[in-house]
Amino acid sequence: MTTELDRLIESFHAQRAGRAMHALATDLFPICRSITGDGVRATLRRLRADLPLEIHEVSTGTPVFDWKIPKEWNVRDAWIKAPDGSKVVDFADSNLHVLNYSRPVHGRLPLFELKAHLYTLPDQPDVIPYKTSYYEETWGFCLSHAQIQALPEGEYEYLIDSSLDDGALTYGEVYLKGRETDEVLFSAHICHPSLANDNLSAVAVLHHLAQALREVDRTWSYRFVFAPGTIGAITWLSQNEARLSAIRCGLVVAGVGDRGGFTYKRSRRGDAEIDLLVERALRESKQRYEAIDFSPDGYDERQYNSPGIGLSVGRLSRTPYGSYPEYHTSADNLDFIHPEALGGALEVLLRVCALLENSPRFESLVPRGEPQLGRRGLYSALGGHRDTDLRERAMLWILNYSDGEHCLADIAERSGFPLDLIEDVACVLEQNQLVRRAKSA
Numbered sequence: 001m002t003t004e005l006d007r008l009i010e011s012f013h014a015q016r017a018g019r020a021m022h023a024l025a026t027d028l029f030p031i032c033r034s035i036t037g038d039g040v041r042a043t044l045r046r047l048r049a050d051l052p053l054e055i056h057e058v059s060t061g062t063p064v065f066d067w068k069i070p071k072e073w074n075v076r077d078a079w080i081k082a083p084d085g086s087k088v089v090d091f092a093d094s095n096l097h098v099l100n101y102s103r104p105v106h107g108r109l110p111l112f113e114l115k116a117h118l119y120t121l122p123d124q125p126d127v128i129p130y131k132t133s134y135y136e137e138t139w140g141f142c143l144s145h146a147q148i149q150a151l152p153e154g155e156y157e158y159l160i161d162s163s164l165d166d167g168a169l170t171y172g173e174v175y176l177k178g179r180e181t182d183e184v185l186f187s188a189h190i191c192h193p194s195l196a197n198d199n200l201s202a203v204a205v206l207h208h209l210a211q212a213l214r215e216v217d218r219t220w221s222y223r224f225v226f227a228p229g230t231i232g233a234i235t236w237l238s239q240n241e242a243r244l245s246a247i248r249c250g251l252v253v254a255g256v257g258d259r260g261g262f263t264y265k266r267s268r269r270g271d272a273e274i275d276l277l278v279e280r281a282l283r284e285s286k287q288r289y290e291a292i293d294f295s296p297d298g299y300d301e302r303q304y305n306s307p308g309i310g311l312s313v314g315r316l317s318r319t320p321y322g323s324y325p326e327y328h329t330s331a332d333n334l335d336f337i338h339p340e341a342l343g344g345a346l347e348v349l350l351r352v353c354a355l356l357e358n359s360p361r362f363e364s365l366v367p368r369g370e371p372q373l374g375r376r377g378l379y380s381a382l383g384g385h386r387d388t389d390l391r392e393r394a395m396l397w398i399l400n401y402s403d404g405e406h407c408l409a410d411i412a413e414r415s416g417f418p419l420d421l422i423e424d425v426a427c428v429l430e431q432n433q434l435v436r437r438a439k440s441a
């Protein structure tokens with residue numbers, strides 16, 4: 001059966017889609033984002049221009065699980081003036097120049113004292129580092145090591161025109177209702193300022209995925225969460241705890257715009273349906289990839305897989321965070337992300353959705369012990385095939401995994417049998433009333 005989603009994948013043009021996603025990242029790049037504040041709002045408003053995105057605000061001081069919504073941070077201007085009055089560091093040139101979440105300051109200091117508030121990367125002297133101090137009130141500037149070395153001694157005037165006040169944490173959510181209430185979750189963080197791969201690549205790809213899914217007939221419902229890293233995902237989870245049981249599986253997407261191959265990080269369970277389907281989709285789209293096991297670090301997969309939440313959420317990235325020199329520096333710019341890389345990521349995600357959409361889940365009607373197949377003439381019903389043995393084994397795989405949790409593509413992946421054989425044999429079992437299509441939770 002060819003669905004609308006299959007047709008979309010058949011006609012998918014990675015370069016063309018990639019160019020549109022790169023253009024969106026270009027629009028969003030100049031905005032100074034953080035875990036709270038107007039930069040996040042401006043980003044979400046831009047996404048809302050093409051999507052039914054709801055913007056949620058959660059007030060400063062609201063408890064969210066073990067955390068509390070912090071004060072809201074906004075910044076208007078920041079600079080350092082040299083002894084001759086010239087601006088040597090200017091927020092207008094790059095929003096990375098301000099230590100993210102700096103409190104407001106204005107003063108004068110001799111260079112040797114000011115240096116306690118200046119951050120550089122001596123090993124990468126030409127780039128500006130990206131640094132944050134969300135939970136400890138301080139202030140600082142980030143600049144290239146080459147620049148700091150060129151500064152003459154003397155007294156410098158500095159200003160950070162920021163505010164740290166009671167306000168809100170903002171996140172965005174897109175809900176696409178399907179025929180079933182079970183949901184597939186996609187999540188990207190939106191708290192980084194002018195950095196392209198980490199996090200705009202994923203924001204752009206999920207924005208386009210939501211647009212594509214919106215246009216096709218859907219069995220499942222889809223939820224997209226665009227929230228600040230860590231605190232934002234924790235906030236979303238704490239505000240939506242009652243609805244989490246509807247989430248069948250999910251993916252965190254982060255860092256998918258560089259030229260590296262894919263890295264798929266499995267859910268904590270390690271063999272959840274989503275884990276098997278992502279690997280299948282990566283192979284189908286002929287992408288280079290490596291699959292790694294879950295670890296409690298990285299992006300918001302940490303929150304979704306935490307023991308009291310227990311969702312099966314994997315993570316799709318390209319080169320792992322922290323292992324490329326551009327990571328968290330001004331070199332992670334719009335030249336570092338590539339349309340074809342963004343397009344490739346969108347294609348993989350479309351294929352994951354197609355597998356979820358097209359692959360039914362069954363439940364066994366004889367779940368206690370193994371059904372007596374011989375009595376039903378099923379061995380003979382399958383006779384005449386040269387691959388009888390294979391089909392009988394496929395039957396056992398389907399019967400055992402027909403617990404309403406595993407779709408046929410999952411069973412194919414798990415068993416190593418071709419998907420068309422699994423589908424064919426599932427049909428025979430259905431006709432013999434040994435399995436039936438599972439109802440949504």
Ligand code: ZN
Pocket residue numbers: 192198328
């Ligand atoms: Zn980051």
